[in-house]
Each structure stands twice: as structure tokens, then as C-alpha cells.
Amino acid sequence: MTEEFRTVIGLEIHVQLNTRAKMFCGCDNNAEGKEPNTVVCPVCMGMPGTLPVASREAIEKTIKLGLALGCEIPKISKFDRKHYFYPDLPKGYQISQYDQPFCKGGQIELESGTVKLNRVHLEEDAGKLVHPKGSKYSIVDLNRAGTPLLEIVSEPDITSPAMAKDYMKELHLILRNLRISDADMEKGQMRCDANISVQLKGERRKGKVASSPIVEIKNLNSFRFVEKALAHEEKKLQEEFEKWPEKKTKLTHGFDSNRGTTYPMREKEEAKDYRYFPEPDVPPFDLTRFPIEKWKKELPKLPSHHRARLSELGLTKEEANIIAKDDTIKDVIENVAEKNKAIIGKLLINNVEARKLSIEALNQIADTIRDGSPSNWVRDMIRRSVKSGKLPLEIVKETKGLAPSSEEISEKTKEFTKFLISENPDVVQKHKAGKAGALEFLIGQGMKMTKGTVNPKELREELVKQLEEEKR
């Protein structure tokens, strides 16, 4: 049955910006852990006579996201008033953007395809209603009121619930990459409304594509819920496809995360009319006077860029994915020697301790690995280096152990190998007699004697070489 249908999904994602101050006043934008209604002022409480003054930091962060997503930044942008009554909206209108947002168009590249964007606009968040247990009333907390809020609207380019999740995750990564939002979904810093409909492939009814109504699922606050809710709704829309009356075009649903199901939300009879008009208190912005080219240059690279580059370096797709999401590893890889990037990437994924090493130390370690997985010697060297704060080469010198790679170290290895051979004449004899395991025994002895500071690979090579020479 599913083959007959095409799924059409578009997402509207709200993201709180991590600006210092709120959108239109000087209040601290971080109200975490604060008592209700303590991070407020007359402006964000919408008190009579107060006026909004737009935060340049919020506008800068919005435009930077737009630049990163390839959006068009128009010459003129402005705020508008969006009217509705609700107790958490102090002015009776929200300052939002209607027809001239800061960013238009753009796209997000996913493995499963490209999702075009409609727009990114900036607005102010509302307060919160709190429902005390057992009471018949609600109380209002305005700490959140006035927090700068991005709305990122995708085109209906998403074709499956899994792709919707990927899109969310990718956007999350980009936001964190740009350091414009912490995008912590549990704290409500990133929230999603999803629109889904299913269409019957190839079939037209009355000249139109045969489509189910569009269902909007409100307030999805985790990646998993986005996928789950959409999967549930997708299935329901397919199963009930023929039942929908043609008139019904739009439904609003909520998501019950405990049951994993969606449910219809109470809807008003009349159509919503927000009576948008240009916000007279905030003059329009001439964006040609903003340093947009400079911002463009300052932009960090996007995750998709990192993934491509990491793959080129020889990392697997999985490894590239992990590193693209990990700021620490990414920063390290940017800075280590070109030839060592892939080795260090792999090392850092698997060895948490190695993350504490300096760039120089990592380069020295990587020189000893070359190929294959890190040996016990390497792991030991990392441990020692982290503990002492010394570079691996210093440690090798001090412990009179053997530095595996540089010329000097090779000399030491040669000397040690000579020493090892001279100390174990019977094992050497056994090896010469062709006894299997004798070489391994010698290497083991060597490791023991050097307390693991010798590179077993080099030791093996050197042993083989010197034993060959002795044969002649």
C-alpha cells in the first residue's frame, strides 16, 4: 500500500537565540533557574507607553544563519505586529515578521536529499502559562517573554518521517556550529511544528493532485518525537485516505509522547486572522548598511563541508558524521598536520584520553601510528603524556625508552634490538632454527624491558632485519 503514496512534509522550527539580552529590551536572555517573573522589565511585560528597541545581536545572528543556509538577504527588512489574545502575550500582539523577513529561500543538504527553505524570520517569544496542580486557574510567567526566536520554515520537500528527523538533526548541528543557539530541545530552545499530507501517486481528482488534508502536529520537542509522530500520522493518513471529505484541508493535532500517537486539538470555528501590519515602533532596516560581507567571511564551515572533507581524508562515513558533530575533535583536526588528520580523527573517536593532548603531542603520537590501530605502546604513551604534561618525545628520551619514528629514535631502536638479541641467544637460536613464536617472544621481552615504550611494529621490523643480517 505504501508504494502508492507520496508523503509530503514541511517543518516549521522555532529556535531561541542565545543573545546576551532579550529581543527588544535589555533584560538578561538567560532566565534558567530564575524565579518566575524576575527576569522582566516594563518593555517585555508590554506595559503602557513602553517601546521596543531591536537587538542588533539578534539580527546579526539571524542573518548569519541565513548566510550559512544560502538564503537571500534582502535589502530591506522590517518587523510586523501579529495580533491575538492570550494571557502569555503581554501586548496582545507579537512582534514578528510578515512579508519582509531577514532571510529568504536557502536550503539544507541531507544525505537523503536537499530540503529547500522558504524563509528564516525573527520574532519575540511569548511568556509561559503555568497551571498549578488542582487549581481552576493558570498563572503567567513572563521570564521567557521577549526572548529572540527564529522561525525556520522549510518547503514541503521532506519525503519521510526519517528524513524529517535528519533535517532537524542537521539544523540542530548547524545552529550549534554557528554558536547562535544552544538549541537544547529539552529546555524548549528548539521546537518543531510539522505539517504532513499524503498524496496518491499519479492520480488527479478534479484537476488536482489527490491529497489527504494537511495535518499540523504542534509542539514536537525531540528528534525522536518528530519521527514517531510523523510516522504515526503518515500511517493514519494512508489508511484513512478515502474517508476524508474533500472540504477538509487542514487539521491541527497534538502528540501524546507516552502513547506515541497523535490526537486532534480543539480548533476555533473561525479562521485565524492575525491582522499583521508593519510595527510602527521599530523602523525598517536598510540591510545594505549592515556588514554582511564581513559576517559571511567570519562564518564557520557547515557540517556538510566537514563531512565531505573528512571523507576525502580517508575517514569512513560514520567517523565523518561523529567528528562533524564534535566541536572538540573538529577543532583539533583543523590544527594537526595534514598527513596526520585521519589518524588523529580515528584516535580521538576511540580514545577519550587523547583529547587532552596538545596538537604537538598528537602529531608526535600520530607519527608512530602511520597505519593500523594504536598499539598498547601508543596508549601508554598517551596516558603518560596526559599525566605528566610532557611531549611523547621527551618521555621517550627521559625513560631511555625508544622513540619510534625520528632518526634518533630509530638509532635507539637499533641499539635496543642489538641489546635484545645479545641478551637472548637461545631464543635467537630457536628463531634461526625456524621455531614459530620465537620472534613474538623476543618482541614480548622487548616490550617488557622497555615497559611498553617501544613501538612493537618498529621493534619487529628491526628484529627481522638484524636477525637476517646475523644469518648471513
Added chain:
Amino acid sequence: MSNLCNLTIAEASKQLAEGKITSADLTKSVLERIEQVEPKVEAYLKVLEDSALKEAEASDKRRQAGKPLSKLDGVPIAVKDLFCTKDVETTAASNILKGFVPCYEATAVKKLKDAGVVLVGKLNQDAFAHGSSTENSDFKVTKNPWDLERVPGGSSGGSAAAVAADECLGALGTDTGGSIRQPASLCGVVGLKPTYGRVSRYGVIAMASSLDVIGPLAKTTEDAALIMEVIAGRDSLDGTTLGAPVPEYSKELEKDMKGLKVGVPKEYFAEGMDEDVKKVIEKSVEKLKSLGAEIAEISLPHTDMALATYYILQPAEVSSNLSRYDGIKYGFSTLREEKEQPLEKVYFESRGQGFGAEAKRRVMLGTHVLSAGYYDAYYKKAMKLRTLVKKDFDEAFKKVDVIVTPVSPTPAFKIGEKSDNPIQMYLSDIYTVPINPAGVPAISTPAGFVERDGKKLPVGIQIIGPMLGEPVILNVSYQLEKALSLKDRPKL
């Protein structure tokens, strides 16, 4: 001492500086005057007797120490109740805000206080500045000091009446479509509507945000200039304020009128104007000519459209700005009588009972013009017309330095005469309204009197200037004032 309240700000400032009078005596004189005439005029919603006297004493101490804060230190001034005053009830003369005590100060009030001004009290007005007669106040009807049976005009009627009746030395008002100029004209005082953005609107309860301006009402042009010097300028709390430096307005009044080009727009003298008013205006124009000004007829072709534009944009913005009075916060709420009610009932009934008829009329009009399907036909078109109206003035000011027109088509009308006819009431602002969508400054200056029922009623002339042209209109106003030398005062 009892006559100190008759002083102008300039006179009082001089005498305070010379140590001839004290702010305490001046303030007491004003408070005594209030006690004496307020039962007849009813200009104040609140008189701040105690704090005014304390402020006056503090001012005197500064003067004694040789450290006055400004020329206006110790001068008693009052403000329209639309201005938020810290820790002092601010109602906008509306029930829905009754009991509201702001924890912040309007920037204009703060600037006055920082200059050492003594705040005498809060003045009556039409509720939320909706009206042209101050009859729309939810609390009292202010009378015109020249004839107590007549209105003082509006919406800053309390401000104009208080200044005319010597109940303060000067006052602040607001002007969205004539609310400073029309009452100034009807009460025989000077009223300046500055350029949009010249004075911060922060803390002034909004009527129509893109049209609202704050300005002085005063006994003389010089006084208006002195107040402007204090209140004008950029404010970080109001993103629409202009950055241009503030001139010393009071220093630019003496320039003579020789060669000044004065435009008289034909559209403003078309029809509906009271014949006596017309004569006063014509005489004033003659006076300007005799002072050396060149008079030229000009045209502002989009004048009638300016009215239409105003009556769409203004209610649209009003409907939005009044949204915050939701019957939960601030003053009147049905929740105070009945604790548990469904949300929508609270909204409907509190707003239904808390707002007056005029506010409701404007909310309905404004909501309609912003509604889906009507926005393009009304609001969008009005915004386009607004550009044409602005252009009219831009073009005119390429040819002339100032434009003069009547302020109001009639002198002060009787209380109750127009209160049942909103259209008639709207028409009393016909000459002042077009100025606000254009954003240019204009001043109403006393030009003469007409007689009605055996009483002298003042008539003002409107002098309009280009953007930031306050210096030139104050100059013309001052010179005209000097030449006309009107000595009559209301008899109370």
C-alpha cells in the same frame, strides 16, 4: 506673591535666577490658583501638592547653592495623564487603566525632572487621547477658561485649559491629529507639535504610534521653545527618535520676517470655515506681510486624501495599541468582582465595560481595516497615500519657508454640542490632521478672538514647517505674537 502664577516660564526663570522669587513661592501660588479655579475649570485629574512643594524646596536649595539644574529649575509644569509618571497613578483618563501606577517614567517627564522642573500634576484629556473636546474623559469634563460652557478642545484639553487658567506655567501634551494644536487654539495658548521623532515617545501611552508626537503647551512661544530645549532629542528607549542635534530654540526667535516666504494652501480655505475665524486668520496673514514676509498661494493637492489616510491608519494602530488592555492586567477588570471566569468572558466583558464608546468605535474600525481581505483595500492603500501626502509638503517647502492655515474651523464649541456626532467631532481636526501623516512640525499660535454669546473666544493660527523646521516656525510664531500683542486673559 499671589500673582506669581501669572508669570511666563521665561519671566519666572529670570526671576528665579535673580533670586527675586523662590520656587516654593511660585509653586504655592500655582497650587493656590488651582484651589481657586479648579472647581470651575476641572483641568486636573491629580494635583501633586505634597511632592510639588518638596520638589520646589529642593530646587530652591540648588539655587541657593548656586547649582541650578537648568533654566527651568523650579518651574511648575504639569503633564497630560497619557504620560507615565513613576509611582503616580496614570490612567490616560480611561477606566480600564484606573489605579495603574507605573514603575517607570516617560522620557519627556524624566528630562523635565532632570532639569529641576516641579511636577504639579496630571491633566485631564479624552480617554486614550481619542477626541477633540476632552468630553471623552471617563472621569470629568474640562471647561474652557474663556467660557465655562464650552469645551477646551482635545485631546490635550486639560493641558491647554490649565495653561490658559494659570494653573501651571506650562504643560506637556500629545498630538496624533491635532491634540496639542486644536486645544491650544481653542484656549488661546501656544501649542507645538514637533517633527515626528523629535521628542521621545517612551512612557507615553500610545494612541497611533506612527503619528503620535509629544510637545509643549505654553503661554508664549518663548516658553514653548524653552520646554522643547529640555524634552527634545534622541532616546535609546525609542528607536524612532531622530539623532539630529537639538538647537537652542529660544535663541532663534528674534530673526525678522523680511523675505520669509509664507505659503497659504488654497485647499485649507475652501469651505466649512467659520467666517469670523477666517477673518482672524486673514488678518494674521496680513500682519505677517506687514512684517516683511512674502505671501504666496500654494497647493497641497492631497489634502482630502490626507484625511482619509489618517482615519484608516489611526484607528488601525489604535486597535493594535489597545490590545494590551485585556481586562486582566492594569485597572478595570470583571475579575475583581468574580474570581473564576472563563478567559474569553474576562476579555469580552472587561474590555466591553472598561473602554468608552470612542475607544470601541476605533477598535472596530481599526480591526476592520486590518482584517484579511480588507488590508489591501484600506491599510495598504492608506500607506501609499501617506507617501503622496508627505510629497505634497516636500514640494511645497521647496517654494516656501512656512505654511500657514487655520487650526480649527470654528472657535470652542459648547459642551455636548458634538458629542453625539462623531463625524462632526472628527471634522474639528480637519486642518490639523494632515500634518501628522506627513510628520512635519506645526505650531498653533494665538491669532485673535471671535465673539460668541458676548464672550471673547480665542482663535489660533497654524504655522507649519518642513521636517525639523521647529526653529523657523517658532521664529514666525514669536514675531507674530509680538506684532499682534494680544493682552486679553480669561476671566475666572
